[in-house]
Amino acid sequence: MRLPAPSSLRQHLFCGATLALVALTAPFPVVQVILHALLVLALAPRSGAALSGALWAVAAGWVLEGTLRLYPHLGGTAWANLTVVLLAGWMAGRWPLEGLRGWLARLAGLGLLHGLLVHGAVRLAAGPHPWGWGWLGSLLTLPLWGWFSWRLLHPPADTGRR
Amino acid sequence: MALRASRWRWSRAGWQRLALVLLWVGHGTWVLMGPPSGQRWGHASEALARPSQGLAARWAEWRLAQQDAALSLTELRADRTRLAAELEQVRLRATREAPRQAEADEAVRLLGLKKHIPLELGAARVIFSTRPAVFGGLILDQGLDRGLVQDQGVLVPEGIVGRLWSVSATQSKILPADAPNASVGVMLMRSRATGVLQGLGSGRALIRYVSNQEVVQVGEAVLTSGLDRVFPRGLLVGYVAEVTQGDLELRVILNLSAPLDRVSAVLLLPPQPPVEVQPPLLAPDVKPAKKRGTP
Numbered sequence: 031m032r033l034p035a036p037s038s039l040r041q042h043l044f045c046g047a048t049l050a051l052v053a054l055t056a057p058f059p060v061v062q063v064i065l066h067a068l069l070v071l072a073l074a075p076r077s078g079a080a081l082s083g084a085l086w087a088v089a090a091g092w093v094l095e096g097t098l099r100l101y102p103h104l105g106g107t108a109w110a111n112l113t114v115v116l117l118a119g120w121m122a123g124r125w126p127l128e129g130l131r132g133w134l135a136r137l138a139g140l141g142l143l144h145g146l147l148v149h150g151a152v153r154l155a156a157g158p159h160p161w162g163w164g165w166l167g168s169l170l171t172l173p174l175w176g177w178f179s180w181r182l183l184h185p186p187a188d189t190g191r192r
Numbered sequence: 193m194a195l196r197a198s199r200w201r202w203s204r205a206g207w208q209r210l211a212l213v214l215l216w217v218g219h220g221t222w223v224l225m226g227p228p229s230g231q232r233w234g235h236a237s238e239a240l241a242r243p244s245q246g247l248a249a250r251w252a253e254w255r256l257a258q259q260d261a262a263l264s265l266t267e268l269r270a271d272r273t274r275l276a277a278e279l280e281q282v283r284l285r286a287t288r289e290a291p292r293q294a295e296a297d298e299a300v301r302l303l304g305l306k307k308h309i310p311l312e313l314g315a316a317r318v319i320f321s322t323r324p325a326v327f328g329g330l331i332l333d334q335g336l337d338r339g340l341v342q343d344q345g346v347l348v349p350e351g352i353v354g355r356l357w358s359v360s361a362t363q364s365k366i367l368p369a370d371a372p373n374a375s376v377g378v379m380l381m382r383s384r385a386t387g388v389l390q391g392l393g394s395g396r397a398l399i400r401y402v403s404n405q406e407v408v409q410v411g412e413a414v415l416t417s418g419l420d421r422v423f424p425r426g427l428l429v430g431y432v433a434e435v436t437q438g439d440l441e442l443r444v445i446l447n448l449s450a451p452l453d454r455v456s457a458v459l460l461l462p463p464q465p466p467v468e469v470q471p472p473l474l475a476p477d478v479k480p481a482k483k484r485g486t487p
Contacts, residue, residue, distance in 0.1 A: 081208040084215060103227040109219035116212065155223040 036183040038082075044073050044182055045086045052090055056097035063164025064171055066094050070111045071140045072179035075118035077126075083119050087111035095152075101159065106152035114144045134176045141169055298457045305349045305459060310469050311424070314338070314460040316364070323368065323453060330366040330455060335359050343422055345461035351428040351449035352376065352416060353458055368452050369429070370397050377420035378429050380406070380444075381413040389414075389429065392445070395452055397430065399444040406442060408435045414446050418467035425468045 048069040055062040074086040091108025095101060118140055127133050145165040152159055168175075299315075306313045314334075322328035334340055336359055346353040346366050354374060357367035367374050370391040378399060379386040385406040387399040399414065412432045418425030434445040 081211055084212055088215065088219070103223075103225075105219055105222045109216070109223045112216055112219055116216070151223050155226060157227055 038076075038079065041073065041076060041183070042082070042086075045069060048073055049086065049090055049093060053093050053097060059098075059162060060164050060167040062094065062097070063162075064168045064175060066090055067141060067144065067168040067172075068175045068179055070115055071118060071137055071144060072176065073183070074115050075122055077119055077123035080116060080119045083115045084112050087115035101152065101156035103156045106150075106155035107148050109155075110144065110147035110151040113147055114140060117143075130177065130180050133180050134173060137172055137176045137179075138169070141172055145169070295456065301349045302457055302459055305347070309424075309459075309461075311465055312462050314340075314462075315457060316340075316460055317457050318455050319363070321453070327371060327373070329354070329357060329368055329371070330452075330458075332356075332364040332366065332458070333362075334460075335362045335364050337362055340364050340460065341463050344463050345423045345465065346458045347423070347427060347461065348450050348455055348458055350451060351430060352423055353450050353452060353455060355422050356460075366458070369448055369450070370395055370452060375420070376423065376429065377417040378414050379417040379425075380408055380432075381415055382409070383407060386417045386419065387444070389446075395448045396433070397446055397448060399446060400441065402442040402444055404437060404440065404442055408432060408442055408444055410435060421464055421467070423461065424465045 048065055052062055052065045052069065055065060069090045070087045074083040074090070076083045088108045088111060091106075091111040092104065095104045095107050118136075121136065121140075127136070145168070149159075149161060149165075302315055306315075316332040316334045316338075318330050319333045320331040323330065330353070332340075340356060340359045342356050342359055344356045346355060352369055354366045354368040354371070355376075356364050358365045368391065369376055369389060370393055372391050372393065374389065374391040374397075376389040377386065378389045380399075380402070383406050385402050385408070387402045389397045390400055391397050402408065410432050414429045414432060416423035416425060416427040416429055428449055430446040430448040430450075432444055433447045434443075436443040
């Protein structure tokens, strides 16, 4: 059963709120990375509206690196975010979701890819850098924020499934 | 195919795709440029920011200079106020001490004169002056209580003043040398011609009994002759102001050298002084010879 897409306004509101949280949680890098992954992988991608999702992802990347203030040359995270969100949007159109399990599995795959792409792009842009533990935190807490984002985007009344 | 190209070129989705491609390619290019380009951008931004930074630095310097100037002005005003208050206090103190200072100066001058006259001189203070009145004189603060007697000579460093006319218990009255009834034995300094001084008032006096044969010059000093036994010989009386020929004698008018209207302290000669006194032989200040090697 193909699930209906969430409303555009709802999705933009969630993205804006999460982006603000990414900026505000700069003193807590692990939490910031988790929120960043939630925004890029779960909230921003939208089938048929790639540009808006891409802009949210790019904004998330620049905000993350801007609040970190660690790299000599910024932009790597934004580029990786842009790439992943385009891929996720394409996947959402190509393979529509049918349930929470598939959603979590897709998030896990995209999360791995996102982590690798981010570190690779940052290495290209800024050179060698510490990886930190944010990527591991985001992967370990993926069931939590994946389920949360699923509930946000597809409330139970819409899905008809509890 | 033509229809698809038209949609790609002009439709909203086509513009969005183009924006996405540009966004992705732009970011990728930016990332691939790496840190050196970032440094170049940093240098460029520094170069662009240099004028504004210079302006801001000048503005900050100007503000600091203004603050310093304001602070200096405040300090200067405070100093000026303090100095004005101190100046006012000094002036007030000087005004209060001016009479005492003048009296001290007068005492010093009298003391200097006293050293040059080898007589037992006394000092007295003028407490009142009746000179504007007819036959007026000067009132001293001493009288019989200090042993004063009539006809004692009175003088100041500028010259003679007069003689004691009357002496009461605690006060004395001076008959000034310019009084009409005053008489002082005088002599001219060059010709040594003697005469008797007769007052004309207002600090002027006439010398009588000077022969027509004498040569007297205007400006010539007139000294006491000592013949009146009131003043010893050689005390300055005044200077010749006018000389005219008379029938039998010269009419010599002189200006008294003592400022009779401004006298505040006087010296009193002893009664019946000798006709001539010699100035004291002042012993030179002999410094003790230093021994070699002593500090």
